[in-house]
Amino acid sequence: SLHYVGDIVGTALDRARKITSAHKIEVDIPPDLPMLRLDPVLFEQVLFNLLDNGSKYSPPGSTIRVQAWADNGSVIVRIMDEGPGIPAQDLERVFDTFYRVRKGDQVRAGTGLGLSICRGFVEAMGGTIAATNRTDRPGGAFTIRMPVPAQARDIGNRGDEPSTDQP
């Protein structure tokens, strides 16, 4: 079924708030994004895993940003933090099962499964997920791209037409 991604981000944030009160979380998601065909339970788990990482691998008091925007037939959702980011040679490997960049120096232990689950779920819903580092400052950035179904593009376009009763 069709979902507004801002609603699912809201649910994931409610859950993330229970594991970190030490981070500021800033959300920038426009209200008029196209709807997406996705499983809201899986998509929420993806966002939660990324927020969990963002809070584990960045200093307390820093800001995690969640942004979404429409881009060329897709909706992009990006989660960015202010931690050390990910070494270039590990940007693809972090999605491997049980792969962890720095073992033993982390606030909360992990198993190395979170991102492999993210990739499996996103791809099952027809999207892609990639790890990069921020370009504006140090920090990790995870980008999800979800295709907008043709049906939802029609709905979006109708809203832009001028109403017939205008002078």
Ligand code: ATP
């Ligand atoms: P789990 O999610 O299973 O509890 P985990 O967080 O270690 O454990 P993943 O979420 O798969 O596993 O992440 C894999 C590794 O990628 C992490 O161990 C960490 O080294 C690195 N990583 C993930 N997200 C970030 C991030 N935002 N900043 C820096 N490093 C990250």
Ligand code: MG
């Ligand atoms: Mg994780």
